Amino acid sequence: MKLFRTAEFFAGSGLVTEGLKAISTVVWSNDISERKAQIYQANHTGKFELADICNVAGSSIPESDLSWASFPCQDLSLAGQMKGIKASRSGMFWEWLRIIDEMEELPKVVCLENVVGLVSTNGGAHYRALHEALTSKGYRVGPMMLDAVKWLPQSRRRIFVVAIRDEFDVSNFTDDRPNWTHSTGVMKAATGLENLVWWKLPMPTAPVQGLSDVIDWDAPCFDEDRTKSLLSLIPERHRNLMEKHAALSERAVFPGYRRTRAGKQVLELRFDNVSGCLRTAEGGSSKQFLILAKNKQLSARLLTPREAARLMGAPDSYQLSDNYNDSYSAMGDAVAVPVVQHLAKHLLSPLANAKKSQNDPRQKAAKFCLQS
Secondary structure, three states: OOOEEEEEEOOOOOHHHHHHOOOEEEEEEEEOOHHHHHHHHHHOOOOEEEOOHHHOOHHHOOOOOEEEEOOOOHHHOHHHOOOOOOOOOOOHHHHHHHHHHHOOOOOOEEEEEEOOHHHHHHHHHHHHHHHHHHHOOOEEEEEEEEEHHHOOOEOOEEEEEEEEEOOEOOOOOEEOOOOOOOOHHHHHHHOOOOOEOEEOOOOOOOOOOOHHHHOOOOOOOOOHHHHHHHHOOOOHHHHHHHHHHHHOOOEEEEEEEEEEEOOEEEEEEOOOOOEOOOOOOOOHHHOOEEEEEEOOEEEEEEOOHHHHHHHOOOOOOOOOOOOHHHHHHHHHOOOOHHHHHHHHHHHHHHHHOOOEOOOOHHHHHHHHHHHO
């Protein structure tokens, strides 16, 4: 298949572009964050527009087959109090919709990415508003839930909404019923919607590394006092599990986030050799800690930015900022590279190259005009 052309909105640090680069030319990208733009431009050479999306005109966007938009998630998450898709930040979806409407021709395919709250909050009303907005523009629309843990040692569930203009034939790319990409939340939110499709996507088959395989075991750790202070926050049940797992291996890693439970701060750990979902670095509870057990000795530190990049599937050659918070936030607010690669290879590229349907009434009308 030929390379398809992509315009990427809310491009951030460029991991979607990284995931697409083997099979798509990103002809234009945009973000409002100067710090993320610096990382993007350090790794990619395409046209990048640093601007508020509210000031972007559709007439300025190059012709493209795919429009990708990882629009802001804050108002669809607990951190943003779930104000919804019409609130100030997640409401940037409507600005993106305005822009594609202003383009000379609507993109053939669109892909929207956001947190699970898009389908789960307010009884699915936010997803239904998005779905109906796209169908009103002449798109057939299908939501999916993909968890990066199927490709990487990070638990990261995200909603991907893929849509194609309804004059194109999608019969080879759909199922007649929900499949592994359709969570209960997706199915509930999609109930009764028109122009809904269940996209067909193969499950990944490559083995997934564990967290212990991607972290840097020689990275500097906290001093003794800070380590003891952090260990003291671990609840007794988690401490017992940690000691049990540590006794079974020469080295083990236990990632965790600080939480407030019953008015008390605790450090809750995972024991499945998988990282918790990366976040932005805003606030101390958003940074992920690692408790390392090596030769029966415990040490502790923060997850490094390079480790965060690995957990997003970025190669070690991917350039980051010298500032810890900027790099950590850039990764925590991005899209996992192998998820993009899988979606692009098995669905977005075939859709971008799809032919018009033989049953499309517009084609029949065109043929009639030619015969007349």
